[in-house]
Amino acid sequence: MRVITGKARGTRLVTVSGNDIVRPTGEKAKEGIFSSIQFDIEGRKILDLFAGSGAISIEALSRGASHATLVENNKNAVSCIKDNLKFTKFSDEATLMETDVMAALYKLGGHKEFDIVFMDPPYNLEIEAQVLKTMNNMASVTEYTTVIMEASLKRDLSFVEECGFRIVKVKQYKTNQHIFLTKK
Numbered sequence: 533m534r535v536i537t538g539k540a541r542g543t544r545l546v547t548v549s550g551n552d553i554v555r556p557t558g559e560k561a562k563e564g565i566f567s568s569i570q571f572d573i574e575g576r577k578i579l580d581l582f583a584g585s586g587a588i589s590i591e592a593l594s595r596g597a598s599h600a601t602l603v604e605n606n607k608n609a610v611s612c613i614k615d616n617l618k619f620t621k622f623s624d625e626a627t628l629m630e631t632d633v634m635a636a637l638y639k640l641g642g643h644k645e646f647d648i649v650f651m652d653p654p655y656n657l658e659i660e661a662q663v664l665k666t667m668n669n670m671a672s673v674t675e676y677t678t679v680i681m682e683a684s685l686k687r688d689l690s691f692v693e694e695c696g697f698r699i700v701k702v703k704q705y706k707t708n709q710h711i712f713l714t715k716k
Contacts, residue, residue: 538594576647586613652682668696679713
């Protein structure tokens with residue numbers, strides 16, 4: 533896996549072995565995300581939930597995001613994120629929260645606003661509704677925040693509306709999809 537463009541263009545990132553721990557977003561899917569928000573990334577604050585290797589936040593920072601807050605509780609993934617941030621020289625522009633996503637959301641609730649939230653939870657947990665409901669009640673996630681959620685193609689999205697969000701766009705790939713959301 534590598535950084536596609538920007539300050540760290542071409543830099544290879546380390547990943548955690550074993551898809552049961554981290555499911556890296558493929559380059560084609562990552563390019564799809566960033567082509568959709570390419571004019572909205574410069575100077576923005578990013579929240580990356582279930583950050584895995586940190587590749588999404590690092591891509592955002594490489595493209596000019598001002599700060600990224602990464603949330604990950606798997607120790608191997610946390611180590612990987614630290615290495616990747618150090619290697620790409622983005623450690624000063626990033627905050628790594630080594631905790632459960634729900635605990636992190638409660639800590640972040642009334643603090644700085646986020647412009648873009650990436651969330652890529654493990655598919656088998658079906659935790660998306662709980663995360664969205666919590667974010668809907670956070671002052672740091674506003675009607676101007678774009679939430680990009682990765683999910684299995686099989687994931688029923690009927691819960692999104694009742695969580696206080698609306699679907700703006702869906703990009704589908706071979707095995708997964710990215711759902712772009714905003715608060716209602």
